[in-house]
Each structure stands twice: as C-alpha cells, then as structure tokens.
Amino acid sequence: MSMDVLYEINYTDGQCWATTPIYSQAVDAAKSKAKRDGVPIEVVKHNLRTGKVRRNIYHPDGTVEKLWLP
16 A cells, blocks of 8 residues: 655754655644644644645644645
8 A cells, every 4th residue: 555645743943843645643643733833833744645735733722724735
C-alpha cells in the first residue's frame, strides 16, 4: 500500500513540528498543541499523487480556518 497523503503539523511561521499519514492524529495533535501553547497551529495536507495542498489553521479558542491552495 502506498502513502498518497502526508500531513504536516506546523507553527504558522512555517516551522514543522511533526508529520503523520493519519488525518485524525494530525488534527487532534494540532488542536491540543494550539490550546496548550496558546498559538495557532497549521495542518497542511499534501496529496502526493495530485500535488494538491490544503491548509487548516487551528486556533487556541477552537476555531478553524480552512484554506485551499491551487
């Protein structure tokens, strides 16, 4: 089985904190880190097959910004 998707968990300045191929793990980690550290955390989904990228920013107050990039 090939891995077609990779999730990066980043600080909003672009510094990578972690990576995982598991969506729920990425989201749970981002929400937890944002709340604990009081800073926004970004999850970047890289589709390795199509090259498409999606970004979600998880804020400490629980809100989420969803960004789709070309």
